[in-house]
Amino acid sequence: MNNLFSLSFPNCNAKIIKHDGTTFTISYHELVDHILLLRQVINHPEMTQQGDVLENFIKDYCEKMARQEMKFRHQQLDLPWQIDWIWHVHRLHPLAYYNDCCKQLADGEPVDQKIQKFPTNYNKQCDAVPSNSSTNCHVNFVPSIDLVQAVLRQCDFLNKFKKHVFYSCDLKKMDTLLFLELVQNYACFMKLARQNDIIVPTFNIDLIWHTHLRYPQHYRAFSTVVCGFVVDHDDAIEANVLSDALQKTADRWKETYKSNMIQNVDTKTSKASQYVTSSRMVRAPVLNKTYNGTSSTYISNGVNIGVSSCGGGNTLSCDGGNTSSCDGGNSSSCDGGNTSSCGGGNTSSCGGGTTSSCGGGCGGGCGGD
Template sequence: MGNSSASLSLPNLTTHIVTKGGSVFRLSYFDLVDHIILLRQVVVHPEMIEKGDKLNFFIKDYCHRMSNNQMMSKYRQSELPWEIDWIWHVHRLHPINYYNDCIKQIPNNYFIDKRIRKLTIDEYHKFDYSKSEKRINNRITFVPSFDLEKAVLRQRDFLDKFQQHELYTFDLRNMSSMKFREIVENYILFMKLARKKYNNLSTFDIDLMWHTHMRYPLNYFQFSEQLCGFLLNHDDSITPQVLNNAYKDTAERWKTAYQSEYGHNVDRDCFRNSMSSIHCTITHDSIVKKQSNHGSYTGCGGFWSSGSDVGNSNSCGSSCGSSCGGD
């Protein structure tokens, strides 16, 4: 599946979104690859989505690292094993909880953002679990505000859908600029459609890009507030009945807004008109180059405002996550 070669030639595909206020956000194909590489690794290690000693160990190890400021720097993040990155990933899929957990429990209200990306599984630090079961001895002071184990287990449905998706086995060197453009533009249209009083349910393609963006929480927060007018929350714990009704509602609003069936690409003219209505300019760059060391990459880019209304219950938007998806 193109998951381990250190010499991949990946297309350098980047979308820039310029808002009315002049803020520029960047969504990169490399960020999607970084996400897909991790998901593929979790799929072949099902013990990381099952109750048991191994999952429990890595949740504790993650909390231990957060307690002891071992997640902040680029160097520290470069040393993370993929198992810890997976637990951290699930925590970030709850953006309001993650924000509050950081600023309330990390010393000096420090917010831990993603600072590097990894484009092959070989870039992850190797970790021998069999020799490390008794390693965590220090007191753990970082406690997530929701049950992290249950949140990990809920990702099984998302991963089941991922295994049915073309990107699970897709040669990542072959992504076309048009395909990536469609993925990003549908995600942008979904964010634009979001409303506070609705549960906004994504298709799987959109959900994959949504999850990718939330891996860079500072960028996601500001992007959401600029495009939606509030922080669009993500919640994968809502019931199937609510999910079904919310998906139908989202599909109806999508069809009304974009004259297209949900799950289908929107007409180019309609997309341009939608972006014009919110004074957004979208540009796509495409450069094919040899993969090199991307360890110093700082994420999607974007901006962070300390005055953002994060964590306020009135800022919460939709509920979506591993139970989302569609045809």
């Protein structure tokens, strides 16, 4: 951990384990780091409003990327939270971010997250102001997405987050089993990706998805292994398309896992009753390759989810049998309660192949890196 303050948070790791032993870990500290950044942004509305402040911090971000001043641990520790926010939004578009880094940075490698900052670091940078020294500098890192518009689109997500228990609860008292269930549902959701189709997450799933996207290389490896391709994340989708896709996703979830996707942890971690999703979608490419002997499907019992806390804890299955659910049982709030395991159905579709990626843009598309 990066500072003593981090030790006050539960030390919980959710492990996603494939049948071949391949393991991916999402830590509670990573979620905390993400949540604290969101709280900071909400407290500073100028970072989600069009204007000179936002545009100047975007310029600073691009210049730091061009000069590779964000690559190493010590550089990220000193990074103003405003720059971290711009970087976060860029990483929410994994294909664009990967291509931008590979094509424009001197070493041709994506800049990856090395640390969790936690509040002491954020507060240290609270009064950061954008630099004016870049006026005459040549910026040779130009994101392929409009970062101003990408930031503005996050307002919807932030407004929903303000209704969520994580916005105000004491993160030091988080029930680790609730965190495990959130990651389980995220993994189950990712396994629903199908060929040339759109799936829409609930807000809780999207929160974990955003957290995972903050670690580009880990996310890329996870998505390739579990889904067979790099799943893109797109927040530019029209409301009518979103609504229809959400219902189709919920139907697919129920068919696969024998449970309701929407009537899950989301309804128990919300302060308001009227929200279930944010505007996110994935479009999976058409894949003709096979994965572990299957064609066009991913066998859901190929992945388990486990949790370890302080070196121990329980292991819960995300594959289950024929009748278990992927979200069932009672879930807790931030400070206690019980939660059940995350079973699965028989199969969930995730496409085949191992190297394909999904194109970006509002409607998605297919293509390589």
